[in-house]
Amino acid sequence: MSTTAMPITEIAPQRSWYKRNEIAVTPWLFLAPGVLFFLFYVIFPIFQSFNLSLYRWDGLGEAQFVGLANYQELSTDRAFETSLWNNLKWLILYLLAIPAGLFIALFLNQTVTGIRLYKSLFFFPFVISQIVVGLVFTWFYDPTFGLLNVMLGWVGLGPINVLGDPTLVTYGIIAAGLWPQTAYCMILYLTGLNAVDPEQIEAGRLDGAKGWKMLWYIIIPQLKPATFIAFVVTIIGALRSFDLISIMTNGGPFGSSRVLSFYMFEKALSEYGFRMGYGAAIAVVLFLIMLFFIAYFLWSMFQEERAR
């Protein structure tokens, strides 16, 4: 690259500065609009939130510096504790989407007539807005007419009000969230399965591996890239859960289905008064939890970049 550029500059010193430095300058020209936009709307606000979490501010008047008081308040806030626990439940249970997605992908990885349509229809829930998913599941759980209770009735079990029960509500919402998330993991694994090396399978068969052993020792290792992406999107999805909670229970009953992302929104923008600083402090905690995962994701990507 440089060997071709050098002689040109030597024999043509009259060329413009831009021409001479074209290769060095061009990437910055191309990057400028995107980077500036991103800094302006995404990167700076992160730092502003950190800063804001040290203030007491109602969003209108003058912000008042209170140091770490917001964080101190968090440590004794029962609602915050509930939200944190619920976030943990989301994180762990949401990961079930990965094995579930793999299971469905294995079930559908065949070449019978119409299988393409089946695959698309199984993927369907992911395309639908979470708002609609939330509505659909709210009705599914409804104690008076919901399908869930109709089905429970068939086996002689009494009606349960999933969304009205403080101990069940979070699990109910997670189950609703698992529906589209499983579909997503399924499509990742279907693509992954397509690329599995047939020769290795044949070799495995000759060695007498089949069923579970084949799956565990030969298939799953080859699905590693798909598993990584499934893991990334599922973790992010779990920590971003907001839409479903907002539409299904609005945090209730008695705030028992709140998670950090929802509680933060409630504190900062609810009708009970705007507590921007306190909301920002909650967001910072959520961000720090996420940062742990982001660091891991970036580290994995970095390793991969270096391997190229």
Next chain:
Amino acid sequence: MFPTPIEKTPRAWQLTYQSLLPLALLMWLLPLLAVALFSVKPEADFVGGGYWSLPSYFAGFENYGRVFFDSDMPRYLMNSVLITIPTVIGCVILSSMTGFALGIYKFKSNIWIFFMFVAGNFVPFQILMVPVRDLTLDLGLYNTKTGLVLFHIAFQTGFCTLFMRNFIRALPFPLIEAARVEGVSEWRIFWYVVLPLMKPAIAAMSVLIFTFIWNDYFWAVVLTQGAESQPVTAGITSFNAQYRAAYHLMSAGSIVAALPPVAMFFLMQKHFIAGLTLGAVK
């Protein structure tokens, strides 16, 4: 191929599999089918308590007609279109440029800028909420579609850059070197060499972004209010408040709101899946 191809299994399992498939699908989509059923039932059916009976008559036209002519739904839909399309266009423009810069050129801070985009893309929305809302207020864009579009473009640029850059990395680099030797200027290389090759990536990304933005709810609630600028995801909640317990109308409304991304998915299925699964195979 794993599991064992169905043709090579015993006849009994073949038959079981063939009958299991539609059954499994039915179970999987059951909640959705219920909503579809609700949306074509007349109001009288619900009053009588017959939630799960077959519709006493087909009231689809009536219900959907009311959604379209008797509510704010068309306005919300229009808002969604006016928010989603400019966002997609903006993202394509910005990220094909950033993707080009990060995919083709080697310079010191390349990987760090790339990681900034990736990391920013993973960030929880809530940490941006207060500052972005403030910024939008200061710009006088609160409760406008423009305010929402600008933020969406900026945020999605993170994901799109990741997408474009990885795609461009996989292009044959000698092509660009050959163009340079010919003395083609850098922006011409972008326009005439790289951009045409990026068409499949742009298509895949556009469908994905369309779906993400159409389905966005959080930012719609944070940055807009009211029927003049809110998209359909936020609109559906006020629609529901208006028709509380009118299950036939709520179902029809939900289906209308969910339809555009679904249509997009079925029309552009190949691109959609290619986009979603980028990186799922080596």
